[in-house]
Amino acid sequence: MLLDIQGLIKRFGGLTAVSNVSFGIERGEIVGIFGPNGSGKTTTLNLIAGILQPTEGSILWKGNEIGRLASFEVAQQGLIKTFQNPQLFPELTVAQHMRIACHLHIKRALGIGRVLTLLRGTPGELDGVLTRKIDQMLELCRLADKRGEVAGALSYGSEKMLGVAMGMVCEPELLLLDEPASGLGNDEISNLDAVLRDLRTHGVTLCIIDHKVGFLGRLADRAIALHHGAIIAVGKTTDVLDNSAVVEAYLGKKHA
């Protein structure tokens, strides 16, 4: 098991945002976590990414506890989270954003020697490697024709796609996607759908939270439904979506 979460609890004062959540993610899967607003999806994702520390419970990454690590340490282990709203610099181009996100790659390749690149200006032979890698990721994320555009001129859909591409260039084994489809139009969603499938064939495991049931229903192999911070259904996506407790949580009792 790639990621194994056992008895995860997060309390904010008197509020229990995540209560006793346990699930696992296998390598190569696409797992969808969904639920209405306030159901604890984002908190769960932030706990995994190290932005929040769990009150109780354990998060095992390849068998090692990561629940108490800082977010940069979690990222270094190959668990990368993207933002619901990507954090971009309006005046930098798409390619420059990708460069910025290459930190882990550079660190692994050069170690402390990367400081010397401050004097030389460019990373020497690594430069070509990075450029190829960036081009490949932009191709994969359908952004190749936008590589020279500044982020301020991108559409919202392209901005979100750039967020995914920047996550991918960090070389994740598990990519955590925070509402990748929110705010997107139908064309952009089907584009995103295709990109995420390509990422999987690329060997990346995906964990996606979203409340767009249709989008997750098509994409995810397995789904986890959260309500009031607890898991109310888990299993094959189609089964979970048909589950009466899930329908009730979404639509209210009389529709169930």
Place this chain on the structure above:
Amino acid sequence: MSQLIIGQLLNGVIVGSLYGIIALGVTLTFGLTGIVNFALGAFMMLGAYATWYLYDVLGWPYVPAVFGAVIAVGIIGYLCDRALFQFTRGNLVNGLLVSIGMISVFEALVLAAFTTTPRDLTYVLPGALHVGGLILPKIKVAVCGVFLAVIFGTYFALTRTWLGRAAFSYAQNPEAAALMGIRTGRLQTIVVVYSTALAGLGGGLYASMYSIDPTIGSGYVLKAVEAAILAGIGSVIGALGGGIILGVSENIGSVFLPSAFRDAYGLVFLIAILLVRPSGLFGDRS
């Protein structure tokens, strides 16, 4: 008359580059950690005293003495970051209070150790250059050259190399950077230490030209903050430009107007610039 003006112009550039090197520390620290470090003036004073102590008391040669002082001030800067500044990141008011408190502490410590008696370094580089009828003290030319080299070096490292640019962007968005695997806390520590070391260098070179006492720093840090605001906070090369404009306007102003008000001329200039360009001369953020 023109000899006088050109002479004052050069003096302005030299003093201005000293403002500039401290302003560079102010602008980097603020841009990357959200703290206005008023204690940089005190670090400059520490650098001046450390240089004086190593050079005049212990008898080191001048250049190693300055290096030693820069390293010592950098270490003090590191300790201050670990003990104090790391808890005030992104908190303007707390950072301000801590840095102002540090001025009192450092000034009092130096006062207790070396008294208020002004100290003068034995001549480091006597003599003068004669250029086209102008007389330029060698030491001032050398100091100005070092300042310009350091500021331009920093500028090119931060803006022309991709690692420097990346460091700048990581620091502006610590949470996103952490999710990409970057230790942003360490990056901010590096910036705090670098800016204190720059102030130490400023102090070490200042001591070669003027006499020093425990309060020299406070005037300079105010000028440096003025220069940084004049330039637009966050602009590296602007810190130098702002410093030189300030230095020149003070020196030229005191040729034509009463020199007792020399500090005011720079401020008048600052206000005039901010009326026209609220984001500063080189600032691009509105």
